[in-house]
Amino acid sequence: MSPATAVQSQAVRRLTQVMHDTSIDATGMARILDRDPKTVQRWLRHETEPRWEVREVVLSLNVVLERLAGVIDPASAEDWLFTPVPSLGHERPVELIRDGRARDVLNLIDALSEGVFV
Numbered sequence: 001m002s003p004a005t006a007v008q009s010q011a012v013r014r015l016t017q018v019m020h021d022t023s024i025d026a027t028g029m030a031r032i033l034d035r036d037p038k039t040v041q042r043w044l045r046h047e048t049e050p051r052w053e054v055r056e057v058v059l060s061l062n063v064v065l066e067r068l069a070g071v072i073d074p075a076s077a078e079d080w081l082f083t084p085v086p087s088l089g090h091e092r093p094v095e096l097i098r099d100g101r102a103r104d105v106l107n108l109i110d111a112l113s114e115g116v117f118v
Contacts, residue, residue, distance in 0.1 A: 009046075009049075011049070011050055011054075011055035011058050011059065012043050012044065012046065012049065012050070014058055014059060014062045015029065015040075015043065015044070015050075015058050015062075016044065017062070018058075018061060018062050018065050021065065021066075021069065021074055022065055022069075022074045022075070022077045022078065023074065023075050024077070024078050026040045026041050026044060027040075028078050031082075032061065032078070032081060032094055033054060033057060033058070033061075033098075034098060035054065056100070057097060057098055060097050060100075060102035061097055061102075063102065063106065064093070064097060064102055064105050064106060064109070065077055067106055067109045067110070067113075068080065068109050070113055071109055071112045071113050080093065081093050081094040081097075082094055085108065087108060087111075088104060088105070088108060093105045093108070
């Protein structure tokens with residue numbers, strides 16, 4: 001296996017783990033990643049691999065959802081990601097993650113875990 005394939009496979013493994021831990025299905029993950037559900041299915045079947053920019057979002061999403069699981073029920077994670085949050089300028093966390101601003105979402109989750117009303 002080439003190093004590039006290993007990195008890609010790692011992203012798909014993390015994607016699979018996130019889906020398992022949160023009960024988000026392939027359609028939900030496609031919605032989060034702003035991709036066609038058939039594309040996500042092909043990744044999961046190892047027919048194709050996500051492009052680098054999608055892998056970066058998957059890796060960020062993995063960290064966000066791990067941290068979020070300590071604050072809310074993992075089954076509610078998908079709804080939370082798509083809910084506008086006043087302290088994020090009424091943006092949805094998923095939009096920030098897609099735009100490479102996962103740190104802003106993680107800061108919010110840290111504040112919530114500390115009991116800070118945001």
